[in-house]
Amino acid sequence: MNRNVTYLVKAGVIGALYVVLVAVFSFSSFGPIQFRIAEALTILPYFTSAAIPGLFVGCLIANIIGGAVIGDIIFGSLATLLAAYLSYKLRKFEYLVPVPPVIINTIVVGILLKVAYGFPEGLLALMSGVFLGQMVSAFGIGLILIKALKPFSKFIQD
Template sequence: MKKKSNYVADAGVIAALYVVLVLVFAPISFGPVQFRVAEALTVLPFFTPAAIPGLFVGCLAANFLGGAVLWDTLFGSLATLLAAYLSYRLRANKWLVPVPPVVVNAVVVGLIIRYAYGAPEAVPFLMGTVFIGQLGTAYGLGMLLLHLLQPIKNKIFKSA
């Protein structure tokens, strides 16, 4: 029972952190060129499987509260869920953990920006701008976070 409670608590904290980071940095979290600081948290599946639902719920709530359209809220969150699951599966090599959020979000969010929001830019351009933002957040900030948390992971993630 304690393990399950820890899992839910870890997922809830990760979701809350994601929402706060998206909303605090809202001006750069949405749009064709985005640098979603919360995406640094996409390395957390390296430490705990609780990050998978935590990131999904956090993205869902952040998109809803941030005013995203229905298709963005739904499919953007599902993209985060898929990326988090794939990151967890790649946790044997910490350098591969950020790959799924970068690639999955570049494709899915690029399409969402074009078709759900009607952005005039070409899909490859939009995928490229999301890809660059994801590189900066998932790899840049995310790998920094991973290395900072690695020595203290057992004190932070009780469900791991």
């Protein structure tokens, strides 16, 4: 199969999975305390660069469908894009791959919850809620996902 087609299919599947996971678990995907199970997919740049646009577009669509404010749609999605790119750059260090999504989303989403949504909690409290959710999703579930996908890596790696 053509490399470009394969790349687009991988990116599309990753984006679609992200959207579906956010939609199915919408009760915990939005709000001052966020636990997005879809964030476990942020480890996928470990396997393929197609995860970078896939996660970005998936987050963008999920935020639109989920009723996010425009600032969150733009900056939350850009935060995911940056985190995915940095995770890809760290792919040689398996246990560091989840670090960019945790740090970037803690800061960006925390600020968005305060500024764009006007939640009354303090900024540090909002960031702490995002941090905890990211740690469980990206580190906890994400690292388990890396281990589970390794036997299939020849099918998903670049």
